[in-house]
Amino acid sequence: MVFASLNFLFFFLAINLILYYLIKNKTFRNVLLTVMSLVFYAWGEPIWIGLLVFSSFVDYLHGLLIERFRGTKWSKAPLISCIIINLTILGTFKYAGFITDNINFLTGLKLSVPTYTLPIGISFYTFQTISYVIDVYKQEVKAQRSFLKFLLFVSLFHQLVAGPIVRYSHIANEIDNRKLRINDISAGISRFCIGLFKKICIANVAGEMVVTYMGGDLSTLAFSEAWFGILMFTIQIYFDFSGYSDMAIGMGRMVGFHYHENFNYPYTSKSASDFWRRWHISLGTFFRDYIYIPLGGNRKRFYLNVFVVWMLTGLWHGSSWNFILWGLFWGTLILLERLFLQKIFNKLPAFISHVYLLLAAMIGWVLFYFVDMSSVVKYLSILFGQSGNKWNSLEFNSVFMSNIYWLILAIILCLPVYPYTHAKLRKSSIRVQAIVPYATIVFDFFLIFLSTAMLVGKTFNPFLYFRF
Amino acid sequence: MNDAHHIHEELEEEVKVSSLIHIVLFCVALTSFGVLFFILPQEKISDAEKRKLASFPTLTQKSLLSGDYMDSLDIYTADHFPFRSTFISVSDQLKLIRGFHNKEESFYNDVQTVDEIPSKNGTSTKDIQGSDEALKNCKGLLVANNRAFQIFSNEEPMNEEFSQMVNQYAKKLKGVRIFSGVVPTASDFFLPSKYQEYIGNEQENIQASYKLFNKRIVPIDIHQELGKHKKEYIYYKTDHHWTDLGAYYGYKAFCNAAKLTPIELSDMKSKQIKGDFLGTHFLKTKDQRLESHPDYIKYWIPPVEKYAMKYDGEEEEEIRVFKTKDIEKNKYLVFLGGDEPLILLKSTKCKNGKTVILIKNSYGNPFAAFLTANYENVLVVDYRYTETSIKDLVSEYDVNDIIILNGIYSSNTPNHIERLRDIIELKEGTKNSFQKKKRKKKEEEDIEQSDSLNVVLDSISVIE
Numbered sequence: 042m043v044f045a046s047l048n049f050l051f052f053f054l055a056i057n058l059i060l061y062y063l064i065k066n067k068t069f070r071n072v073l074l075t076v077m078s079l080v081f082y083a084w085g086e087p088i089w090i091g092l093l094v095f096s097s098f099v100d101y102l103h104g105l106l107i108e109r110f111r112g113t114k115w116s117k118a119p120l121i122s123c124i125i126i127n128l129t130i131l132g133t134f135k136y137a138g139f140i141t142d143n144i145n146f147l148t149g150l151k152l153s154v155p156t157y158t159l160p161i162g163i164s165f166y167t168f169q170t171i172s173y174v175i176d177v178y179k180q181e182v183k184a185q186r187s188f189l190k191f192l193l194f195v196s197l198f199h200q201l202v203a204g205p206i207v208r209y210s211h212i213a214n215e216i217d218n219r220k221l222r223i224n225d226i227s228a229g230i231s232r233f234c235i236g237l238f239k240k241i242c243i244a245n246v247a248g249e250m251v252v253t254y255m256g257g258d259l260s261t262l263a264f265s266e267a268w269f270g271i272l273m274f275t276i277q278i279y280f281d282f283s284g285y286s287d288m289a290i291g292m293g294r295m296v297g298f299h300y301h302e303n304f305n306y307p308y309t310s311k312s313a314s315d316f317w318r319r320w321h322i323s324l325g326t327f328f329r330d331y332i333y334i335p336l337g338g339n340r341k342r343f344y345l346n347v348f349v350v351w352m353l354t355g356l357w358h359g360s361s362w363n364f365i366l367w368g369l370f371w372g373t374l375i376l377l378e379r380l381f382l383q384k385i386f387n388k389l390p391a392f393i394s395h396v397y398l399l400l401a402a403m404i405g406w407v408l409f410y411f412v413d414m415s416s417v418v419k420y421l422s423i424l425f426g427q428s429g430n431k432w433n434s435l436e437f438n439s440v441f442m443s444n445i446y447w448l449i450l451a452i453i454l455c456l457p458v459y460p461y462t463h464a465k466l467r468k469s470s471i472r473v474q475a476i477v478p479y480a481t482i483v484f485d486f487f488l489i490f491l492s493t494a495m496l497v498g499k500t501f502n503p504f505l506y507f508r509f
Numbered sequence: 510m511n512d513a514h515h516i517h518e519e520l521e522e523e524v525k526v527s528s529l530i531h532i533v534l535f536c537v538a539l540t541s542f543g544v545l546f547f548i549l550p551q552e553k554i555s556d557a558e559k560r561k562l563a564s565f566p567t568l569t570q571k572s573l574l575s576g577d578y579m580d581s582l583d584i585y586t587a588d589h590f591p592f593r594s595t596f597i598s599v600s601d602q603l604k605l606i607r608g609f610h611n612k613e614e615s616f617y618n619d620v621q622t623v624d625e626i627p628s629k630n631g632t633s634t635k636d637i638q639g640s641d642e643a644l645k646n647c648k649g650l651l652v653a654n655n656r657a658f659q660i661f662s663n664e665e666p667m668n669e670e671f672s673q674m675v676n677q678y679a680k681k682l683k684g685v686r687i688f689s690g691v692v693p694t695a696s697d698f699f700l701p702s703k704y705q706e707y708i709g710n711e712q713e714n715i716q717a718s719y720k721l722f723n724k725r726i727v728p729i730d731i732h733q734e735l736g737k738h739k740k741e742y743i744y745y746k747t748d749h750h751w752t753d754l755g756a757y758y759g760y761k762a763f764c765n766a767a768k769l770t771p772i773e774l775s776d777m778k779s780k781q782i783k784g785d786f787l788g789t790h791f792l793k794t795k796d797q798r799l800e801s802h803p804d805y806i807k808y809w810i811p812p813v814e815k816y817a818m819k820y821d822g823e824e825e826e827e828i829r830v831f832k833t834k835d836i837e838k839n840k841y842l843v844f845l846g847g848d849e850p851l852i853l854l855k856s857t858k859c860k861n862g863k864t865v866i867l868i869k870n871s872y873g874n875p876f877a878a879f880l881t882a883n884y885e886n887v888l889v890v891d892y893r894y895t896e897t898s899i900k901d902l903v904s905e906y907d908v909n910d911i912i913i914l915n916g917i918y919s920s921n922t923p924n925h926i927e928r929l930r931d932i933i934e935l936k937e938g939t940k941n942s943f944q945k946k947k948r949k950k951k952e953e954e955d956i957e958q959s960d961s962l963n964v965v966l967d968s969i970s971v972i973e
Contacts, residue, residue, distance in 0.1 A: 042579075047586045051546070055539035062536075084579045227528035230535045246607075261648075261664045435660065435707030436616035436649060447607035478527035482534060489538070491603065497590050498600025 042084035043202075044288045045240045047496055050489075053081065054292070061296055067218070071193050074296065081198035082162070089160035092130070097188075097195040099126055100170040104177045104184035104191070116178075123174045131167045134160055139360035162202040164357060166195050168327055173209040175331060182210045190216050199292045203285040205303035205323035212298055219297035227478075229294025234485040234492075235459070236287025241492040243451050244281035247273040250444070255410055259419045263434040267423040269441065271403050274410055276451050279308065282321065308455040311394035312383060313374035313401060328354055347372050358409070363417060367408040374401055545591040552589070562588040614653040616660075617794045646921045650790060651704065655802040656746040657790035658696045659918070663709025667921040672721035674930045675913060679725035681933050682903055682911065688766055689722065689913040690729030691715045691920045692751060692759060692872050695744035698736065711917045718920060727766050729912075734762035745804040748788020750841060753808040756875035763912060764883070772882035777809040782833070786840040806840050812858035813881040820851040820897070830854060830878055844874035850894040856881035864906050866899065868892050868929070869914045876914060884909075892928055898935035 042049050057077050064070050083090045103123035110116045132140070137155045145152055173194075176182045185191040194216055200207050254262065254270030262270070286303035293300045307320035317325050328350050336346045348369070355368020378386075386394045404421070411417045422428040441448075466477055553562060566572065566581035573579075590596065646667075648660040675689045693711040700708060712732045719728035735743055735751075735758050743755035751759070757774060764771035785803035790796075808831065816827045832846040845852060848871055864886040867877050870893060880887045888902060902908065919925040 046583060047590055048583055051539055051542040052586075055536065055543050058536055059540060085576065087574050087576055087579075223525055223528045223532065227531040230531060242603075261662060434648075435704055436651070439611060439614065439616045441608075443608040443610050445608040478531070482527065482531045485531070485535070486538070490599075493542075494596040494599035494603065497587060497593055497596035498603075 042081050042198075044285065045237060045245070045492070045496065047493070050237075050493070050496075053077070058295060062221075068189075070296075071189060071216075075189060075193045075196060078193070078196040078198040078201065082196060082201060085202070086161050089163075092134075092160055092163075093166065093196060094192065096127070096130055096167070096170065097192050099123070100174060100195070101185065101188050101191040103174050105186070107174065107177050108184045111180075120174055120178045124171060127167045127171050131163060134163055136356075136360045165204050165206055166201060168206050168324075168357075169208070170195060172206070172327060172331060176208070176210050182213050185209070185213075185216070197298075199289040199298070200300065203282070203289070204321070205286050205289060205300055206327055207300050207323070208327075211301055215298050221297050225297070226295050229291045231291070231481055231485055232294065233288050233291030234488040236284045236289075236291055237492045238488040239280045239284030239287060239454070241495045243447075243454065244277050244279075244284055245495070246444075246447065247277035247280065247451065250440075251277055251410075255420070259416060259423065261430070262420075262423055263430055263437060264423060264426055264428075264432045265437050265441075266434055267420060267430075269437065271407060271410075271420075271424065274406050275308075275399075275403050276455075278406065278409075279304075279455065280451070306455065306457045308399065308402065309395070309457065310398050311391060312378050312386065312398060313371055314378055314383075316398055316402065317371065317375070324354070324357070344376070347376055351375075359412075361412050363408050363412050363414065367405055370405055370408060542591055546586070546589065549591050614651060615794075615796060615798075617650040617652070617796075646709070647918055650794060651700075652790075652794065652796045652798055653701055653704065654699070655798045656695065656699060657749075657794065657796070657799060658700050658704075658708075659694050659749060660707075661694065661696060661709040661711055661714075661917060663711075663714050665921075666714050666717060667923060667926060668714065668717040668721060670923065670926050671915075671920045672718045674926045675718075675726055676721075676723045677930055677933060678899070678911065678913065679723055682900065685903060685908055686727065686767070686910045687725060687913070688727045688729050688763060688910065689719075689915075690731045690759065690763065690766075691718065691915050691917055693732050693735070693917050694749065695746075697732065698739050699744065714917065714921065729759075729763050729766045731759045731762045734758045734765070742807075745786070745788050746802060747791040747799045747804050748786070748841060749790060750788070750872060751875070752804075753806070753844070753875045756872075757809060757879060759876055759914075760879035763880075767883075767910065769883045772811060772879065774809060777811055779807055779809045780831075782806040782808075782836075782840050782843055784837075784840075788839075788841065806843060808843065808875065809879075811878050811882050812856055813878045814855040814857055817845070817855070818853045819849045820853075821849065821894075828852070841871070841874070845877065845889065847871075848874070848891045848894065849889075850891055851897055852877075852889040854878060854881055854887040854889060856885050856887075859883060859885050861885055863910075864888065864908045865910045865912060866890060866902055866906075866908050867912045867914060868899065868932075869912075870916065870919055870925075872916045873914045880912075890932075892925075892932050895932055896935070899932055900934050 042053060044050075057073070060073055061070060064073060079090060079094075082093060086093075100123060103119045103126075106119035107116070107123075110119060134157070141152045141154050144150060145154075173182075177184045185194070194207075194209055194212065195201075197207075250273040251270060254266050255274060283304040290300050290302070301323060303321060303323050305319040305322065307316050310316040310319055332353065333346055333350045336342065336349065338346065351368040351372025352365055353368070354371070355365040358364045358367070374382075386397070404424075407420050407424070408417055411420060419428065423430050426432075466474065551562075553564075563581065563585045565585055566578055568578055571577075572581070646662050646665055648662045651658045651660055675687075678687050693715065696708060697711045715732055719730075722728055735755060738754075738758055741754055742752055743758060744751050761771045763769075782805070784805075786806050787800065787803050791799040791803075810831070813830050815830060817830050819826050819828045828846050828849070830845065832843055836842040854877060859881060861884070863884045865880055865884045866888045867873055867880065868890045869876070870891060873889065873891075877887055877889045886906065888906060888908070890897070890899070890902070899911070903911075913929070915925075915929075
């Protein structure tokens with residue numbers, strides 16, 4: 042099931058909230074959330090639900106084993122075994138096809154390429170459980186003794202399929218005792234509505250145009266259309282991903298969980314390193330804490346560490362070479378910035394740094410979008426006017442103008458308007474402040490209304506995360 | 510000081526009340542739609558969309574495990590959502606306010622009225638639309654001057670492939686004259702000049718194909734003949750076809766090429782179908798300017814027998830050459846009643862024993878009947894659906910002439926060219942899968958005659 046669907050909003054979420062608020066018993070609440078999470082997952086992946094439960098059970102056992110063997114010479118064994126099992130599961134389901142393809146290519150063998158589909162969310166939940174066992178090993182959290190609660194952590198539908206990557210240590214306390222606060226729930230609802238609007242009214246609309254311009258015939262794509270296409274993808278992927286994170290954080294608050302922020306207006310960044318502190322924060326910190334720093338961080342083998350981390354970051358997004366290239370592209374920029382680029386930018390006006398980052402992000406998304414290299418090359422050649430394609434097309438002007446207000450809105454929403462408005466309102470007169478909560482209610486309903494109309498109005502509701 | 514403190518406290522309190530209201534309203538709103546979904550009466554057909562709405566899926570172990578059941582449930586909910594039509598019109602309005610629109614012109618670059626062809630494994634035309642095949646050289650629609658234009662991009666011309674295919678007819682069929690004509694769209698004649706530079710020139714493309722014909726193929730310069738009559742009503746504004754008058758000038762161009770004397774317009778009786786005609790371009794765009802400038806259908810009656818014989822591979826059936834009933838939803842069906850695999854038209858006047866084969870798609874439907882002024886028998890073959898090979902027809906009917914009539918798009922689309930080549934000699938035993946689709950549609954038509962909406966939409970996609 043996806044959040045941005047009628048069945049989810051008006052049946053699943055409605056039933057979930059009402060039952061949750063009616064039930065007072067903590068354990069029953071956990072049971073409710075777990076059962077509904079499994080239903081949610083099975084809605085999209087009826088077969089692989091078994092894998093999810095199995096994987097959770099293995100990790101749960103290993104958590105207990107780590108505590109059991111703590112202080113003995115076997116203390117590391119369960120940790121290693123658990124990481125191996127998790128990576129094997131991820132490797133089998135996500136990378137088997139990619140690996141056999143490459144082996145076949147390199148050796149000329151004709152091994153059959155596995156064709157099963159990727160279980161949704163596997164990249165997210167295996168990372169969550171890996172972070173759990175490592176944290177248990179490092180004694181940052183205690184192992185969870187109740188399988189129900191552990192399964193709740195892994196399968197919680199808020200973040201199961203599209204992140205953020207919630208670490209056990211962040212919500213360990215809330216799994217055991219969390220409180221429902223009225224103001225919290227209300228804030229969660231607002232957050233959810235904003236996420237819903239971002240996904241349906243911005244990301245989906247941009248997505249349709251991405252299909253037209255980037256998904257069409259590149260040999261006839263005009264220069265202006267190519268730039269517009271990549272701009273649309275830049276908008277789509279941000280609003281889609283951050284919209285999902287907003288909804289996850291919002292739904293968490295509705296039932297008493299507080300997840301960490303996953304995005305912080307990444308397109309306002311001034312450098313690649315800045316961008317990655319603001320984009321998919323839960324992934325960046327995961328790689329920093331569990332790979333980069335254990336490898337030695339910037340103290341030893343700095344270049345190798347950067348290479349490994351960014352190659353893996355790329356690979357995490359999908360099992361093909363373009364994602365690896367995309368990761369290395371960012372890694373290279375970050376390295377160059379560290380070596381000398383940052384010093385240069387510091388002397389130049391901030392505006393130039395912004396332009397640099399946006400261009401870098403857009404070029405990066407070209408690598409991200411096209412799985413095959415020939416399309417990447419072709420698309421880049423159109424963007425840089427080297428393809429011989431025409432500069433503009435007849436219909437483009439009209440398409441551009443007929444979306445101009447929407448485009449301006451989308452660009453404004455990439456900026457921190459929401460915190461800005463909040464800060465302004467906080468300084469306003471008491472009378473205005475008294476109206477704000479009610480205005481928020483009206484505004485939220487307006488967002489739901491628009492989103493519902495868009496959902497009913499068309500069935501175009503693609504899901505971007507199947508590859509992750 | 511005290512007052513201020515008091516107000517502050519009240520404010521804190523009020524935030525909680527408003528939060529409570531917020532939560533209750535949110536839950537009530539979500540739930541009430543869920544409840545309304547079950548309470549409100551459910552409609553089966555959407556008039557606005559001209560289609561049947563999804564029915565409740567049946568649960569099977571297979572559909573559950575594959576996830577199809579859940580997908581169907583999602584579609585079911587979307588199709589029967591409370592106040593669906595209101596929400597849809599809101600979303601249409603939202604689309605309009607996304608930017609500003611030029612009053613003169615609109616582009617619909619996702620709309621294709623390319624000649625569609627059912628694929629070999631019988632998948633629906635929808636799948637084809639998404640494939641590269643259908644996209645060849647068509648960049649959508651432009652509405653300007655209250656008329657819809659297909660945007661022809663001459664970026665990947667198929668002239669060589671097309672002419673090689675036509676040349677195959679000369680190679681494989683001896684003792685017959687072979688003519689080939691490509692019908693342009695309205696763009697070359699009526700497109701406002703400011704758009705010309707962006708749009709591929711159709712005449713250039715057509716001539717490029719004609720130049721590659723071998724000596725036995727006689728090209729029909731339809732473009733030139735139509736160009737002489739630009740001021741007349743030769744193309745529909747809301748549909749991608751030529752009018753009966755346009756088809757008549759096409760016929761005249763053929764007569765020039767074949768050195769025959771064409772029948773004069775004044776020698777034929779003309780009739781007009783009652784009511785307005787809104788064609789495929791309107792149905793796909795729903796453009797207001799097209800709606801307020803509808804077409805009409807006027808046709809001329811050549812010396813053709815009122816009834817013709819239609820063969821669909823297994824059965825024969827009598828049909829009216831001009832179908833005037835049950836064509837409310839798509840009046841272009843007046844010509845031969847639409848696309849049939851094989852039709853035999855008989856002339857009432859011309860008893861010269863001569864026979865012509867017209868190989869066509871829907872552009873040929875108004876064209877065919879005029880041929881009865883010069884031939885006793887006219888065999889009309891729709892290359893997309895026929896199960897009979899041209900070679901068999903030639904030997905069976907003692908054919909004199911063959912006309913291969915194409916639209917500009919089908920002559921530049923690989924699977925059409927391939928199909929045209931295949932039907933010269935259809936291998937025995939290979940059933941034409943195009944035919945199955947057609948027949949299935951026919952069955953549905955018989956079963957659900959009341960549900961004409963579906964049939965109309967289907968037929969739109971089949972018509973060239």
